[in-house]
Amino acid sequence: xxxxxxxxxxxxxxxxxxxxxxxxxxxxxxxxxxxxxxxxxxxxxxxxxxxxxxxxxxxxxxxxxxxxxxxxxxxxxxxxxxxxxxxxxxxxxxxxxxxxxxxxxxxxxxxxxxxxxxxxxxxxxxxxxxxxxxxxxxxxxxxxxxxxxxxxxxxxxxxxxxxxxxxxxxxxxxxxxxxxxxxxxxxxxxxxxxxxxxxxxxxxxxxxxxxxxxxxxxxxxxxxxxxxxxxxxxxxxxxxxxxxxxxxxxxxxxxxxxxxxxxxxxxxxxxxxxxxxxxxxxxxxxxxxxxxxxxxxxxxxxxxxxxxxxxxxxxxxxxxxxxxxxxxxxxxxxxxxxxxxxxxxxxxxxxxxxxxxxxxxxxxxxxxxxxxxxxxxxxxxxxxxxxxxxxxxxxxxxxxxxxxxxxxxxxxxxxxxxxxxxxxxxxxxxxxxxxxxxxxxxxxxxxxxxxxxxxxxxxxxxxxxxxxxxxxxxxxxxxxxx
Numbered sequence: 129x130x131x132x133x134x135x136x137x138x139x140x141x142x143x144x145x146x147x148x149x150x151x152x153x154x155x156x157x158x159x160x161x162x163x164x165x166x167x168x169x170x171x172x173x174x175x176x177x178x179x180x181x182x183x184x185x186x187x188x189x190x191x192x193x194x195x196x197x198x199x200x201x202x203x204x205x206x207x208x209x210x211x212x213x214x215x216x217x218x219x220x221x222x223x224x225x226x227x228x229x230x231x232x233x234x235x236x237x238x239x240x241x242x243x244x245x246x247x248x249x250x251x252x253x254x255x256x257x258x259x260x261x262x263x264x265x266x267x268x269x270x271x272x273x274x275x276x277x278x279x280x281x282x283x284x285x286x287x288x289x290x291x292x293x294x295x296x297x298x299x300x301x302x303x304x305x306x307x308x309x310x311x312x313x314x315x316x317x318x319x320x321x322x323x324x325x326x327x328x329x330x331x332x333x334x335x336x337x338x339x340x341x342x343x344x345x346x347x348x349x350x351x352x353x354x355x356x357x358x359x360x361x362x363x364x365x366x367x368x369x370x371x372x373x374x375x376x377x378x379x380x381x382x383x384x385x386x387x388x389x390x391x392x393x394x395x396x397x398x399x400x401x402x403x404x405x406x407x408x409x410x411x412x413x414x415x416x417x418x419x420x421x422x423x424x425x426x427x428x429x430x431x432x433x434x435x436x437x438x439x440x441x442x443x444x445x446x447x448x449x450x451x452x453x454x455x456x457x458x459x460x461x462x463x464x465x466x467x468x469x470x471x472x473x474x475x476x477x478x479x480x481x482x483x484x485x486x487x488x489x490x491x492x493x494x495x496x497x498x499x500x501x502x503x504x505x506x507x508x509x510x511x512x513x514x515x516x517x518x519x520x521x522x523x524x525x526x527x528x529x530x531x532x533x534x535x536x537x538x539x540x541x542x543x544x545x546x547x548x549x550x551x552x553x554x555x556x557x558x559x560x561x562x563x564x565x566x567x568x569x570x571x572x573x574x575x576x577x578x579x580x581x582x583x584x585x586x587x588x589x590x591x592x593x594x595x596x597x598x599x600x601x602x603x604x605x606x607x608x609x610x
Contacts, residue, residue, distance in 0.1 A: 131198045136168045140191075142175030145183040154185070155192045157218040162268035167199045181437055183391045185215035186225045189244070192216060192267055193274070206274040210242040211235035220267040222246035227359035229351075232256035244270055250283035252358055255351065255367060286366040298337050299511040302504070303497035304330050310492045310600060312515050315341035316522040317579030318533035319572075320425065320447040320487065322410070325494030326461045331450035335406045338448055339373045340512045342404075343520050349402045352442065356401055360394050372403035374445075378412035385417045386424070392432040392439040397424055400445035410449040411479035418484055421447075425487045428536070444536075449488065451480070461496055482566075489535065489572045490600040522582040534575045534582070542571060546578040547587075552594040559598045573601045 138152040152173075159166045173191055175182050190212040196202045213231050215223040225231065228249035233256050235243050242260040245253050250263035262280035264270045273280040298308060307323065311334055314321045321338075323331040345353065345368065353368040376385060376396040387395035397405060407413060424430055428444040453459040454473045459466040468476070485491075526533050530541050537545065548556070556577075560570050577589045577597035584593065 131167050131169050131171050131195075136170065138171040138173065140173045140175065142173075142178045143181045144175060145181060147185050148175070148182045148187060151185065151188050151191055151216075154188055154216045154218060155195060158188070158216040158220040158267050159192055159195065161218065161220040162266065162271060164196060164201055164271060165199070167195065171195060171198070184225070185223075186213050186231070188216040189214035189222065189264075189267065189270065193270065196271060196274075202271065202274045206276075209240050210244060211238070211240040212244045212270070214244075214246045214264070216267060222264055222266055222270075224248035226361050227355075228253040229255050229355045229358045229363075232259055232261060233355065235259065244273075244280065245283070251286050251366075252354075252363060254283040254285040255354060296337050296340060297512045298341070298515055301330055301333055301337065303501040304334065304494060307334050307492045307494055310490045311338055311341065312519065313576060313579055313583065313600075314338065314446065314448070314490060315515075316519045316533075316583055317489075317526070317575065318446055318535035319489035319576060319579065320535070321449070321490045321492070322485070322488045323448070323450045323492050323494060324453055325450075326452060326459075326464070326496060327457045329494040329496050331494065332406075332408060335375075335404075335408075335448045335450060336373070337512065338404050338446070339371050341516050341519050342371050342446075343516070343523060345369070345371060345402060353402050356394055356398055356442065360399060362399070372400055373406065374400040374403070375406040375408060378407070378409045380413070380417070382414055382417040382420060385413075386420055386430050387432045387439075387441050388434075390434050391437070392434055392441075394441045395430065397421070397430055397443040397445060398441040401442045403445055405445045405447050407447070407449045410451040411476055415479065415481075418479075419481060422484055422487060447488065452476075453493070460493075463496070486566055486568045486572070489576050491602075492600065518583060521585075522579065525582045525585075526579075534579045537575060537578075539571065542574060542578075546574050546589060548574075548577070548589040548594065549591060551591040552577070552589045555591055555594045555598065559601070563598075563602060565601065569601060573597045576600060 138156065140149055140152055156166050193207060193212050197204050197207060213225060215225060217223060224246045228245060229252050232243055232253035236256055236259045242262065243253060244262045244264050247263040247265050250261055254261040261283040263283040264280050269280060272278045301308060310321060313319065315338060323334060325331055350367045353372060354363060357363045357368065374396050380396065383389065383395065385396050387393060387398055424443050425447065430441045430443045432439045454466055454468040455476050456466055456468050458464040459468060459473060523533060530537060530545055556570065556574065559565065577594045580593040580596055581589045
C-alpha cells in the first residue's frame with residue numbers, strides 16, 4: 129500500500145473483482161465512522177500477485193488496517209505476523225465470512241501467528257491449531273487493540289460434538305445377507321458398491337447403514353471435513369463429529385455434483401469427503417456427470433477450472449450407487465411381471481458406461497425379501513456394533529501394512545501385499561477369461577479379495593476369499609450392463 133501527495137482518491141489494483149473494487153467506498157466510510165481520519169491524499173492498494181483475480185469482501189478489514197498504518201494512525205510493528213479478515217459495514221461493524229476455518233489455516237500456512245476476524249465465525253477459525261485468533265466486533269475495536277488501549281478477546285473453539293451414532297442398525301435389515309456381507313467388505317476396504325434390485329428390495333436402507341460401520345473420524349480427518357463444510361456454508365461452528373453421508377437427487381447438475389461456480393465452491397463429491405456418497409437411481413443422473421466421476425474415483429480429488437483460477441477440492445469418499453434392473457424396475461422379480469422389452473433394458477443399462485462400472489468394486493443383485501423373512505425377528509443377524517469392530521480390525525491391519533486401505537492401494541503396492549495361494553491365483557485367471565474381465569476389473573477383484581482376507585485375519589488370499597470377491601464382480605455382467 130502507498131499513500132502519495134496527489135488528488136484524494138483510493139485505487140485498488142491487482143486484478144480485483146467488483147466486490148473488491150467496492151471496498152474503497154466501504155473502507156472510507158468505516159474509517160470515518162469509528163473516528164479515524166482518512167488520508168486526504170491518493171491511496172493505492174496493491175493486491176499481489178497481480179495475475180490472480182481477487183474476489184469477495186473479506187479483504188475490507190486488511191485494507192482498512194493498511195490505510196491506518198500507512199497514515200501513521202497505527203504503528204506498523206503492531207500488525208507484524210497478523211492476518212486481518214472481514215467484511216466492513218459502512219458504520220465500521222464487521223460482518224462474517226464463509227469458510228473461516230479455511231482462511232485461518234491459509235493464514236497459518238503463510239506464516240501468520242495471529243488472526244483478527246469478525247466475532248461471528250471466530251470460533252470456527254479458532255479450530256485451526258497453532259493460531260492466536262482474536263474476535264472483533266468492529267473496526268474501532270481492532271484499532272484500539274492495535275494501539276494497546278484494549279485487548280480483543282481470544283476466540284475459543286466450541287467443544288467438539290459427540291459422535292451421534294445412527295440408530296439405523298444393520299440388524300434391522302431383514303434378509304439380504306449377501307448385500308449385508310458386501311456392505312461389511314465395502315466398509316473394511318474403502319471400496320465402491322453398486323446395489324441393483326427392484327423397488328423395495330432394501331437398496332436405500334442398506335446404503336444408509338454404511339456410515340455406521342465406518343470408524344470414527346481421526347482428528348486430522350475431522351479438520352478436513354470441517355474446513356470443506358465451512359467453505360460450503362453448512363458448518364455448525366464445531367469440529368465435524370462424524371463421517372458425512374451425502375445423497376444428492378438424480379436431477380443434480382454436473383456443477384452441483386462435482387463443484388463449480390464463480391468463485392468455485394465444493395460439490396457433493398467434496399462434501400462427502402471422508403464419508404459416503406450415495407447415488408440413488410444411478411442411470412437417471414446426467415451422463416456427463418457420471419463420466420466425470422471416473423477421474424474423481426481414481427484421483428480422489430476434483431479440479432475446477434474457471435477463468436483465471438483453478439481450485440482443487442478433496443474428494444476421498446466411498447461411493448454407494450443403487451439402480452433398478454430395468455426401466456419399470458421389476459425385471460427378475462418373482463411375483464411381478466416386467467413390461468420392458470430387451471431393447472428398453474439394453475438402453476437403460478447403457479446409460480452407465482463400462483469404464484464407470486469397472487471402477488465399482490462390488491456389484492450386488494437384490495431380490496424382494498419374502499414375507500417369512502420380514503416377519504421373523506432378527507435373531508443372530510449381523511448387527512452394526514459387531515460389524516464395525518470387525519471393520520476396525522481389518523482396517524487396522526491394512527493401515528499397519530501399507531498406510532492406506534486396500535481400495536486406495538497403488539498397483540505396485542497391490543502386487544506386494546495381495547499375495548495369493550496358487551489355487552486363488554488360478555481361480556482369478558479362469559475368471560478373467562470366462563467373465564471377460566478387464567485388467568482394471570481383475571485388479572479391483574484382487575483388492576476386494578485382499579479385504580476379505582483381512583476380515584478373516586489371513587496373511588495370504590486363499591481360494592474362498594478369491595471366489596467370494598469374484599462373485600461380486602460376476603453381477604456386473606447382469607443384463608449386459610458391463
